[in-house]
């Protein structure tokens with residue numbers, strides 16, 4: 001039944017099931033996405049820290065190289081300018097050493113020994129060029145004393161190293177390093193008294209250095225390096241690197257706003273990390289981790305900010321398959337919920353419909369065996385209660401019908417003799433007269449009054465009188481046809497309706513039979529009790545047209561019979577008629 005309780009319950013259950021499955025799926029999916037992002041962020045932080053360590057290790061290696069060369073005995077001897085032949089031999093030795101080191105370290109562009117006495121004149125210089133490694137000599141050697149990597153390094157003590165800012169190399173004659181991002185790593189060459197005689201400088205290719213670092217990274221990770229101002233030094237998009245060198249601005253904090261906090265609050269000593277996301281549409285968003293490494297840890301001129309990123313779409317790609325799986329599970333659970341709800345609704349509807357049919361049938365007067373009384377649940381209890389109620393109601397109805405029957409009988413019968421009473425007789429007489437009028441039929445009624453009845457009462461007793469009345473009533477009943485009506489209308493007064501009279505003579509025959517039969521003695525407790533009967537006869541249509549008139553006419557005839565001494569049969573007289 002649409003709109004019924006079962007239907008609504010089923011609908012509510014189905015909706016609850018679908019909603020529960022949907023919410024569970026949604027939260028599982030959301031939580032998994034959050035977990036994936038958190039895990040990716042953690043991986044990026046770890047990988048970025050590892051890279052910073054590798055950068056530090058790489059620069060440490062370069063620092064060791066520059067210190068090793070600065071401490072080379074040939075470097076000091078050469079700069080002290082003692083023996084020209086010794087100087088030349090040391091120059092050759094150092095050039096040989098520089099060449100070997102450039103061949104071993106592909107990230108080195110250039111190695112130089114500069115003289116402190118001649119405005120930082122390059123004394124030994126080996127460059128990397130397009131075809132290999134070459135020594136620069138003679139007129140091509142330049143004075144570089146105005147560069148920080150020279151004058152800053154000359155101020156350092158033994159074992160100290162200078163690392164320049166990362167810049168684009170614009171030095172004239174820089175060969176392969178020209179126009180490339182580079183770091184200059186330098187250390188002083190000291191005489192035995194600690195006086196700086198010159199400087200050893202290694203020019204490091206920043207791209208080469210980071211190319212090595214990035215080589216082991218998964219291809220989906222992007223590498224970023226900026227200086228302390230956030231200016232990009234390394235970026236997957238080359239056009240963004242060293243924008244300041246071209247008079248442009250390309251800042252890490254513009255692309256990754258979270259990095260601004262690193263730049264505003266630089267770490268005192270330890271590295272500092274942020275996890276952030278790039279700005280932009282969903283498809284291009286990058287999840288990133290950045291680490292700011294203090295310059296002190298790298299012996300550098302300024303801090304570095306190193307970062308790694310991964311596209312958010314790639315991080316979440318695993319969740320897409322999970323999402324599809326969750327969707328399938330949600331769909332399966334929803335279908336199950338709907339099916340279960342439908343089954344439950346049906347399981348409820350069927351027995352309820354049975355009960356409704358049974359109750360409707362009962363109201364219509366039919367008993368039904370359809371009630372699901374054998375169920376062990378609440379519906380079974382309801383069915384059993386309804387069955388019990390039906391039985392109770394049926395019993396009450398039967399009793400009521402019995403009472404009604406008894407009342408009807410009492411209302412229409414004489415309680416002593418069992419004959420009909422006056423009211424019933426008058427109804428019958430009315431009906432019979434209506435029929436007779438319609439069919440032009442004839443009928444007659446006999447008014448019978450017992451003679452000498454009072455005497456039995458008075459002499460023998462009331463009980464004897466009752467017995468006589470009952471016995472005579474029985475005789476009367478047997479004397480007439482089934483279709484005729486016999487009634488007791490007074491103490492010892494009886495009336496008989498003789499329907500469908502074809503011959504008036506027949507009425508007299510019946511009247512005589514009655515008078516004679518009633519005169520027969522009644523046996524009562526070994527005694528014979530005798531009464532007589534006076535009979536008045538009234539006929540339709542001769543003596544009256546309606547029940548009342550006919551009754552009065554028959555009664556008067558009976559009185560005449562009684563007046564005549566009893567035991568007589570008198571006919572009624574026709575009512576007086578007004579002559580026209």
Ligand SMILES: Nc1nc2c(ncn2[C@@H]2O[C@H](COP(=O)(O)OP(=O)(O)OP(=O)(O)O)[C@@H](O)[C@H]2O)c(=O)[nH]1
Nearest residue numbers: 449450451452453454455457462463465466491492
């Ligand atoms: N035993 C008994 N007596 C009844 C009953 N009903 C009325 N009677 C009595 O019947 C008697 C009728 O009186 P009457 O009509 O004078 O009787 P009667 O002796 O036949 O006299 P008439 O009719 O004048 O010939 C009264 O005494 C009533 O008390 C009844 O149901 N049982």
